[in-house]
Amino acid sequence: MKKTLMIAAAAAFVMGGMVATTATAEAGALGKCKACHKLDSDKKKVGPGLKTVFGRKNGQMADMKYSKSMKAHAGEWVWDEEHLKEWVCDSKKAIKKFTGDDHAKTKMPPQKKCGEKADAVVAALKAL
Numbered sequence: 001m002k003k004t005l006m007i008a009a010a011a012a013f014v015m016g017g018m019v020a021t022t023a024t025a026e027a028g029a030l031g032k033c034k035a036c037h038k039l040d041s042d043k044k045k046v047g048p049g050l051k052t053v054f055g056r057k058n059g060q061m062a063d064m065k066y067s068k069s070m071k072a073h074a075g076e077w078v079w080d081e082e083h084l085k086e087w088v089c090d091s092k093k094a095i096k097k098f099t100g101d102d103h104a105k106t107k108m109p110p111q112k113k114c115g116e117k118a119d120a121v122v123a124a125l126k127a128l
């Protein structure tokens with residue numbers, strides 16, 4: 001009986017540690033985004049809420065005043081892994097590529113989260 005309790009306590013400790021690690025990774029990957037985005041809802045802050053952004057089409061949040069380019073091209077792509085990765089690396093470049101318009105501009109400054117860092121951001125967004 002005592003042994004079982006100890007194993008249960010040890011398991012709870014390990015699981016608790018895992019939760020803490022995930023939460024820290026998420027805060028690290030999305031920490032910068034929080035300055036402009038709500039992560040726990042879809043309400044706008046400076047940018048649109050990101051709670052359900054993964055798998056959502058671009059430019060869909062009614063309460064958000066998107067840039068001209070984002071508005072004009074709303075619904076033309078889905079925020080899947082590929083698009084999100086390019087977006088968080090360099091949104092300035094990405095908006096031109098996604099819209100097919102060399103003059104397209106976004107209100108969101110480039111976040112320079114590229115490569116593995118972008119992977120971490122996308123994973124954290126998925127988990128919201």
Ligand code: HEC
Nearest residue numbers: 032033036046047048058059060066067070106107108111
């Ligand atoms: C300085 C403020 C700012 C920061 C920091 C910022 N964003 Fe944004 N974000 C915006 C704004 C403003 C828009 C709207 C862009 C437009 O209309 O062109 C936006 C749009 C977006 C969109 C498109 C949503 C939609 O509804 O189509 C995604 C996805 C996004 N941001 C993700 C992120 C992530 C992830 C981070 C952190 C790595 C981040 N943003 C950091 C301001 C910011």
